Amino acid sequence: MLKKKSLTLTASAIALALSIGAAQAQEKTKLRIQTHFATETLSGELASEFIEDVTVMSGGDIEIEMFYAGAVVKATETFDAAVTGILDCDMTGGAYQVGKNPAFQFTGDLNGGYSDPYQQYSWLLHGGGYDALNALYNPQDMEFVGWWIPGPESLVSTKSFTGVDDLKGWKFRAPPGVITNIFENLGASPIVMDFNEIFTALETGIIDGADASTLANNVGLGLYDIAKHTNYPGFHSMPADHLACRKDMWDEMPEAHQRILKVAMQALALKTTTKQDIEIQKAAAEMRAAGVELNTWSEEDMAKYREAVATTWVEYATTPEAKNLLKAHLDFLKEIGAVE
Numbered sequence: 001m002l003k004k005k006s007l008t009l010t011a012s013a014i015a016l017a018l019s020i021g022a023a024q025a026q027e028k029t030k031l032r033i034q035t036h037f038a039t040e041t042l043s044g045e046l047a048s049e050f051i052e053d054v055t056v057m058s059g060g061d062i063e064i065e066m067f068y069a070g071a072v073v074k075a076t077e078t079f080d081a082a083v084t085g086i087l088d089c090d091m092t093g094g095a096y097q098v099g100k101n102p103a104f105q106f107t108g109d110l111n112g113g114y115s116d117p118y119q120q121y122s123w124l125l126h127g128g129g130y131d132a133l134n135a136l137y138n139p140q141d142m143e144f145v146g147w148w149i150p151g152p153e154s155l156v157s158t159k160s161f162t163g164v165d166d167l168k169g170w171k172f173r174a175p176p177g178v179i180t181n182i183f184e185n186l187g188a189s190p191i192v193m194d195f196n197e198i199f200t201a202l203e204t205g206i207i208d209g210a211d212a213s214t215l216a217n218n219v220g221l222g223l224y225d226i227a228k229h230t231n232y233p234g235f236h237s238m239p240a241d242h243l244a245c246r247k248d249m250w251d252e253m254p255e256a257h258q259r260i261l262k263v264a265m266q267a268l269a270l271k272t273t274t275k276q277d278i279e280i281q282k283a284a285a286e287m288r289a290a291g292v293e294l295n296t297w298s299e300e301d302m303a304k305y306r307e308a309v310a311t312t313w314v315e316y317a318t319t320p321e322a323k324n325l326l327k328a329h330l331d332f333l334k335e336i337g338a339v340e
Contacts, residue, residue, distance in 0.1 A: 027061065029257045031245070034067040034082075035091040036075035042275065043150070043241075044068055047091065050268045057260045066091075082246050083141050089245040090142070094133075103136050103322035105313075108147075108240040110329055111179060112302075112309045115338065117149040117238065117273045123332045125266075132328035136321050143250040145243040146265025148272040151280055152234030156218055156227040157209035158202060161293075163301035173198050173210040178316055179237065185308045202226045211237065214276065216283040224292050232284055232294040235302060306339055 037043040051064045073081045078090040079097050094107030114120040123129045124147060133144040160166050167188040174180045174190035183190050191207055201207045203226055212218050215232060224230070243265050250258065284294060297305075310330070317323045333339045 027254050027257075029058075029062045029253050031062065031064045031088045032067070033064055033089040033091050033243070034070065034072050034078045034087050035241075036070050036078070036093075038069040042279075043148075043272065046148070046268060046272055046275070049271065050264055053264045053267055054260060057264065058257060062257055062260060079140075079142065079244065082244070085246070088249055089145075089243060091241065091243050093239060093241045094137075094144075094244070095239070097140075100140065101136065101321050102316055102318055103325045105178060105316055106322065106325040106329060107133060107136065107144075108242065109237055110309070110313070111182060111237055112235050112305050113313075113329060113333055113339070114238060115235070116233070117151055117240075117269075119336075119338070120149060120238065120240065121147070121269060121273075122336075123329065127332040127335075128328060132325055136325055137244055138247055141247045142244045143247050145245055145250075145261055146269065147240040147242055148265065148269045149238060149240040150276040151214055151238065151273060153211070153213055153237045153239075154215040154218060154230045154232055154234040155209055155211055155236060156202075156223045157229040158205075158227045159208050159229060161209070161229040161231060162295045163297050164304045171206075171208045173201060173207050173212070175211060178312060179211060181315070182236075182308055182312045185312060186305070199223065199226070214280055215287070216276070216279040219283045219287065224287055224290065228291065229293045229295065230287070231297060233280070233296070235297065235305065310339065 035044070035047050037047060039045070039048070047066060047068075051066055054062050054064060067087070070078070072078075072087060075092045076096045078087065078092045081087045082090045094104045095109060097104040110120075114123070124133075130144065137144040155161065155172070157166075157170070157172070159170065164186060167183065167186045170188045172183070172188060172190060173193050174183065175192065180190040180192065193201060195212070198207075198210045198212055199222060202210060202223065209227060209229075210223065212221060212223060214234065215230065218224060218230070243261070245261075288294060313326055317326045330339065
């Protein structure tokens, strides 16, 4: 009798375990994500590969509906659209949210603090970056999931551009924001203007140079047809795009799905950086052959630039969250000897 009862209990336990396993196997995650990149761009193509990776790794249990080129809301509104449930995740960039807190300036581009994307990824993966970023994102009802970084941007110039001394009185197109303060502190004269005005402004001599994009993208814009000087590799700006998802939805997601999304973002990061690096190197070879002067700044000049950067960032760190996030970056950079 005891043996029969034991077998019955065992059978019940197995049935319960199978039932729980089946329920877990049937858990689905459906995500509506918006990116500001168009489908035909390299970044858009890589975002499609990210979706494919997630779908395959999850056995179809994670379903992603991607909206490209700001199809639902403007890029700057994507974060809020995810928070309010219009979307589930934001695949643009944290810097769009500086109006909420100036700390978001430190979520994507430290403007010269990191030498290359791999150094910046190192902070994220091994320097406590995830926790530091989510200390900012979580109170905003969002979860930071990962970065994908195209690579350093290169400045273009119609004049000699070999180091800090060449910045004195250098008039250049700059985007609005902290970058203008950094270069003003080094003696340059930044002029904020729209992206589509750069070529004409260079051609007419209104500006001596421009902060536009990566070396490869600058080639595509035709800027080196006019400006025969540039810096390579770039150092002043290296924007990181993010994936961030609504916090309550993220917390309800099975842990396996969370892990898949984080790992898929890390794969996207590697694909993005390596592919962009190939395109930048190809562009560099083409520009050298075309007579464009590619200058690599000395360590002394880079130290002066980083000093100006550090001073300017401190000026912008006006909230406790901004101070904490900046400190997290700088502590890591000091640890690896990148800044003093």
